Amino acid sequence: MKPLQLFDPASSTYTYLLFDPVTREALIIDPVDQQLERDLAVLRDQGLKLRWTVETHAHADHITSAGQLAEHTGAQTVAPEACGIATAARQLKDGDTLRVGGEQITVIHTPGHTAGSVSYLWREHLFTGDTLLINGCGRTDFQSGSAQALYKSITQRLFTLPDSTMVWPGHDYQGRTHSTIAAEKAGNVRIAGKSLAEFVATMSQLHLPRPARMDEALPANQNSGLGRGRQDADGACLLQVQPAQAYAGNVSPELACQWWQAGQAVLIDVRSDAEREWVGFVPGAVALAWKQWPGMDMNPQFDEALKAVVPTGGKAVMLCRSGVRSIAAAKRATELGLEAYNILEGFEGDPDAEARRGTRGGWRFRGLPWRQN
Numbered sequence: 001m002k003p004l005q006l007f008d009p010a011s012s013t014y015t016y017l018l019f020d021p022v023t024r025e026a027l028i029i030d031p032v033d034q035q036l037e038r039d040l041a042v043l044r045d046q047g048l049k050l051r052w053t054v055e056t057h058a059h060a061d062h063i064t065s066a067g068q069l070a071e072h073t074g075a076q077t078v079a080p081e082a083c084g085i086a087t088a089a090r091q092l093k094d095g096d097t098l099r100v101g102g103e104q105i106t107v108i109h110t111p112g113h114t115a116g117s118v119s120y121l122w123r124e125h126l127f128t129g130d131t132l133l134i135n136g137c138g139r140t141d142f143q144s145g146s147a148q149a150l151y152k153s154i155t156q157r158l159f160t161l162p163d164s165t166m167v168w169p170g171h172d173y174q175g176r177t178h179s180t181i182a183a184e185k186a187g188n189v190r191i192a193g194k195s196l197a198e199f200v201a202t203m204s205q206l207h208l209p210r211p212a213r214m215d216e217a218l219p220a221n222q223n224s225g226l227g228r229g230r231q232d233a234d235g236a237c238l239l240q241v242q243p244a245q246a247y248a249g250n251v252s253p254e255l256a257c258q259w260w261q262a263g264q265a266v267l268i269d270v271r272s273d274a275e276r277e278w279v280g281f282v283p284g285a286v287a288l289a290w291k292q293w294p295g296m297d298m299n300p301q302f303d304e305a306l307k308a309v310v311p312t313g314g315k316a317v318m319l320c321r322s323g324v325r326s327i328a329a330a331k332r333a334t335e336l337g338l339e340a341y342n343i344l345e346g347f348e349g350d351p352d353a354e355a356r357r358g359t360r361g362g363w364r365f366r367g368l369p370w371r372q373n
């Protein structure tokens with residue numbers, strides 16, 4: 001049993017997929033936003049049901065797709081407790097375990113690269129994030145990093161695992177894919193055979209440049225990757241036109257409601273039946289699920305049903321939970337010849353610091369018509 005190792009060339013980030021071969025339940029570690037479509041395709045091709053999206057830490061060099069994957073697949077977002085990723089549905093501390101089918105993954109708190117960083121152990125496979133890299137280690141010069149803490153984490157927590165343990169790093173810049181605890185203990189140039197003082201001196205002399213996407217990545221990752229561009233939906237900006245023309249544009253809930261009430265657009269609620277039933281719905285909106293629970297399988301009737309309610313060339317506004325599935329639905333509707341818009345923030349809006357929805361934007365929060373059975 002090996003993990004599936006996926007690579008993002010732009011940030012040299014490794015993403016890992018682990019699954020139970022019997023139940024096909026899966027867990028993904030450190031997914032990257034720019035690889036969302038690839039990751040969804042891999043899940044589909046392998047017949048996997050994504051149960052958890054997991055972070056090793058709050059990344060500074062890329063943006064996670066955790067929030068988007070959760071919306072597309074029904075997975076739950078998971079993050080280390082000390083990373084301040086408040087939107088994650090589940091917060092992990094040292095010794096906690098995650099289950100996927102019959103498989104178990106254990107959390108090892110390994111502070112140093114950041115104070116909240118963790119590694120994950122699955123069978124004989126160790127996922128080290130930026131704590132331990134192949135013949136290297138993560139930097140400790142920003143984001144609550146500490147060379148002293150990193151030394152302790154690597155030498156006392158990771159190097160005490162069996163020598164044969166496979167090491168799967170969060171990055172590699174030279175095309176190497178994995179290593180072992182024995183190899184790193186013997187030959188890691190930063191830490192093998194080094195004293196704490198020597199290690200701290202090495203780390204303080206690295207003088208690395210700032211990661212290119214840091215200013216954008218940190219706030220976004222504190223929000224499971226859902227933070228970007230959302231502020232544009234507030235205030236005066238009611239409509240953003242998509243430069244790529246993949247769909248007509250993004251509209252605020254207020255503008256979408258205006259168009260709908262004036263008879264200028266058909267309002268399509270692409271959430272599942274279960275969501276509308278339990279969370280609330282918009283009376284008069286067309287209920288047309290993009291995906292259905294359980295398992296969030298694609299609705300095979302989507303195209304036909306959409307064509308039946310919106311004439312060719314007609315205008316449709318797409319509503320989902322938080323504005324992720326509605327983008328996918330708007331793209332598809334555009335391919336089918338409609339003028340399709342995504343409604344920003346969705347019905348429930350983004351999660352708050354307690355991972356609860358309802359106070360950060362959304363159709364319901366903005367006082368637009370809705371009801372609950």
Ligand SMILES: [Fe+2]
Pocket residue numbers: 057058059060061113130138
């Ligand atoms: Fe990092």
